[in-house]
Amino acid sequence: MPGVRFPRLPHLLLAAALALPAVAAQAADPLPADPMARRMLACVACHGQDGRATNQGYFPRIAGKPAGYLYNQLLHFRDGRRINATMTHLVEHMSDAYLRDIAGYFAGLDLPYPAPQTTGAPPEVLARGEQLVRVGDAALGVPACAACHGAAMTGIQPAMPGLLGLPRDYLLGQFGAWRNGLRKASAPDCMGEIARRLSPQDVSAMAVWLSSQPVTGGPAPASAAPDPWPMRCGSAEVLK
Amino acid sequence: MTRRTPLIAAALLLGLVAAAAVWVRHATQLVPVEPGPNVKHTAELVERGAYLARAGNCAACHTERGGAAYAGGKGIDTPFGTVYASNLTPDAETGIGRWNADDFWRALHHGQSRDGRLLYPAFPYPDYARVTRDDSDALHAFLMSLPPVREPNRTHTLRFPYDTQAALVAWRTLFFSPEPYRPDTTQPAEWNRGAYLTLGLGHCMACHAPRNALGATANEPDFSGGQIPMQGWYAPSLASPKEAGVQDWPLDEVVRLLRDGHGERGATMGPMAEVVAGSTSHLNEADLRAMGLYLQSLPVVEPPAPDTETAEPQALALGQRLYAAKCAQCHGENGVSSEPEFPSLAGHRTVTMASSANLVRVIIGGGFPPTTAGNPAPFGMPPFGQELSDAEIAALASYVRGAWGHMASRVLPLEVQKIR
Numbered sequence: 001m002p003g004v005r006f007p008r009l010p011h012l013l014l015a016a017a018l019a020l021p022a023v024a025a026q027a028a029d030p031l032p033a034d035p036m037a038r039r040m041l042a043c044v045a046c047h048g049q050d051g052r053a054t055n056q057g058y059f060p061r062i063a064g065k066p067a068g069y070l071y072n073q074l075l076h077f078r079d080g081r082r083i084n085a086t087m088t089h090l091v092e093h094m095s096d097a098y099l100r101d102i103a104g105y106f107a108g109l110d111l112p113y114p115a116p117q118t119t120g121a122p123p124e125v126l127a128r129g130e131q132l133v134r135v136g137d138a139a140l141g142v143p144a145c146a147a148c149h150g151a152a153m154t155g156i157q158p159a160m161p162g163l164l165g166l167p168r169d170y171l172l173g174q175f176g177a178w179r180n181g182l183r184k185a186s187a188p189d190c191m192g193e194i195a196r197r198l199s200p201q202d203v204s205a206m207a208v209w210l211s212s213q214p215v216t217g218g219p220a221p222a223s224a225a226p227d228p229w230p231m232r233c234g235s236a237e238v239l240k
Numbered sequence: 241m242t243r244r245t246p247l248i249a250a251a252l253l254l255g256l257v258a259a260a261a262v263w264v265r266h267a268t269q270l271v272p273v274e275p276g277p278n279v280k281h282t283a284e285l286v287e288r289g290a291y292l293a294r295a296g297n298c299a300a301c302h303t304e305r306g307g308a309a310y311a312g313g314k315g316i317d318t319p320f321g322t323v324y325a326s327n328l329t330p331d332a333e334t335g336i337g338r339w340n341a342d343d344f345w346r347a348l349h350h351g352q353s354r355d356g357r358l359l360y361p362a363f364p365y366p367d368y369a370r371v372t373r374d375d376s377d378a379l380h381a382f383l384m385s386l387p388p389v390r391e392p393n394r395t396h397t398l399r400f401p402y403d404t405q406a407a408l409v410a411w412r413t414l415f416f417s418p419e420p421y422r423p424d425t426t427q428p429a430e431w432n433r434g435a436y437l438t439l440g441l442g443h444c445m446a447c448h449a450p451r452n453a454l455g456a457t458a459n460e461p462d463f464s465g466g467q468i469p470m471q472g473w474y475a476p477s478l479a480s481p482k483e484a485g486v487q488d489w490p491l492d493e494v495v496r497l498l499r500d501g502h503g504e505r506g507a508t509m510g511p512m513a514e515v516v517a518g519s520t521s522h523l524n525e526a527d528l529r530a531m532g533l534y535l536q537s538l539p540v541v542e543p544p545a546p547d548t549e550t551a552e553p554q555a556l557a558l559g560q561r562l563y564a565a566k567c568a569q570c571h572g573e574n575g576v577s578s579e580p581e582f583p584s585l586a587g588h589r590t591v592t593m594a595s596s597a598n599l600v601r602v603i604i605g606g607g608f609p610p611t612t613a614g615n616p617a618p619f620g621m622p623p624f625g626q627e628l629s630d631a632e633i634a635a636l637a638s639y640v641r642g643a644w645g646h647m648a649s650r651v652l653p654l655e656v657q658k659i660r
Contacts, residue, residue, distance in 0.1 A: 028564065028573060030569075031569060038579075038619065039617060039618070042608065042620035042621055042622040045622030045624065046622070046623070046627075090605075090623065093516075098616060098617055
């Protein structure tokens with residue numbers, strides 16, 4: 001996509017080169033005092049310190065997401081509705097109660113977001129992305145993202161995730177997984193349906209726009225749900 | 241050589257094929273079994289069957305991820321192809337709803353289906369053959385009490401010739417004899433109970449015994465360790481205190497590891513976490529003590545002296561840097577953890593044993609012991625497979641296998657690649 005300043009190979013190589021001496025000199029960090037934070041060291045190796053993954057790369061931020069959303073995803077990995085061998089291996093012998101505690105721990109972390117990832121995208125791509133997010137596309141039968149994920153796109157309690165601060169590649173990856181059935185939710189699977197109605201160009205525009213937005217006005221998920229929801233979503237309903 | 245030679249050879253071959261066909265046909269006839277006592281399916285019997293199904297961890301294979309309990313469908317990968325576990329719910333069409341207790345016993349003890357088909361030993365009937373008829377009847381009663389689920393069995397995807405009944409006839413002739421468990425009268429009842437559970441329903445040998453090229457384990461008790469096919473994990477020897485032997489442990493710690501999935505002396509990960517989660521954490525204290533007692537009595541057999549070749553200095557230096565950056569926070573700068581929840585790696589058997597498979601597996605995939613009543617919120621290990629290359633993981637594993645007085649052999653990047 002011309003004009004969009006995505007990370008280029010030389011930049012990645014430079015970053016890797018800069019990281020090497022850091023590995024050599026680094027002494028062990030002290031262990032966190034909180035026992036749950038100690039337990040969750042296994043998660044933050046990928047999801048970033050305190051679950052605050054950077055918005056580069058692929059791993060999604062989990063800190064501050066609604067607890068119900070995180071709990072659903074952990075169940076989906078354990079029970080085979082989301083496919084990721086590493087995640088499934090980590091959670092496969094965990095009880096519902098422990099998964100709920102893990103979700104609650106990361107949901108309770110209120111941490112600032114970094115600056116947005118994507119800069120300098122072409123205006124027409126941004127405009128299409130913003131239109132899909134804020135208004136949707138009635139002709140395609142696609143509601144606005146903001147209608148369910150909150151006007152500020154930081155999610156809605158208890159189960160709608162925020163959409164900001166995620167790596168662009170992660171957003172693209174999820175739409176691909178919904179389209180080809182590698183990511184599922186409890187039926188009716190609203191996001192699977194939406195992903196099948198959108199063209200790859202639309203998905204890309206949306207991911208570009210979302211990954212170029214700063215988080216303003218605090219990262220906390222909204223508490224007031226729309227009435228009615230524009231679509232039925234099984235994962236939101238099972239938690240009611 | 242005369243003109244007739246090819247003809248004679250062809251006739252001989254034809255004769256052999258015909259003989260083999262007759263032999264296979266004979267061998268796949270329904271094994272006659274003595275009719276059982278026609279027991280009444282009381283609530284008590286069903287409950288005992290449910291407990292025994294836990295002891296056998298039947299659901300681990302016969303339940304698909306996220307699927308209905310015991311409705312089958314899960315693929316078991318083997319070096320010969322994939323075997324799909326069958327539907328054990330009492331659905332008449334797709335499950336075992338038409339099976340009586342005799343049919344069930346024939347499957348469990350003789351490895352033969354109700355329709356005469358010989359079963360694949362991915363279903364560990366060489367172990368289950370040791371189960372008593374009483375226990376078989378209780379298991380049958382339990383399965384019949386489940387809600388029937390309509391879930392057609394999936395066809396195995398095995399390569400030729402393993403997909404033939406003839407192959408199974410040959411395999412069984414070579415390696416299988418359905419022997420019940422014979423108590424050792426020189427041992428107390430508790431020991432015999434432990435041996436019965438360990439060798440029978442527990443089918444511990446299915447992983448902890450070596451397998452030959454055709455996937456068979458020994459008929460006699462053998463716990464000298466085995467590579468778990470297709471999973472990259474090694475089931476360490478229970479016959480050697482250098483691997484996973486518990487001969488020198490306090491019995492309470494053996495019970496604790498099986499019940500809680502972790503204890504003073506170690507934690508379970510990977511396939512053993514699955515065993516604890518699905519099976520041993522549900523067994524009663526008396527049975528766990530019996531199994532512990534039996535495991536402690538296993539004669540010590542030391543594995544052959546391991547290769548002690550060390551890695552190149554460059555790899556060791558890289559491994560040392562990675563250890564300081566990624567591992568020392570929890571496992572301690574010198575392999576000695578100051579916190580009880582994180583294991584010390586100095587002297588840890590997973591680090592020092594001859595096989596480096598589990599060490600590499602844990603570095604790649606991390607993992608948590610299972611949640612159990614005794615350990616409801618386990619501590620876990622992060623996966624590093626995303627972040628570290630094969631060469632880095634090999635260097636890190638080589639470093640810890642050679643540090644702090646360890647003498648274990650190096651790990652090569654190719655070995656890491658194979659396990660990924």
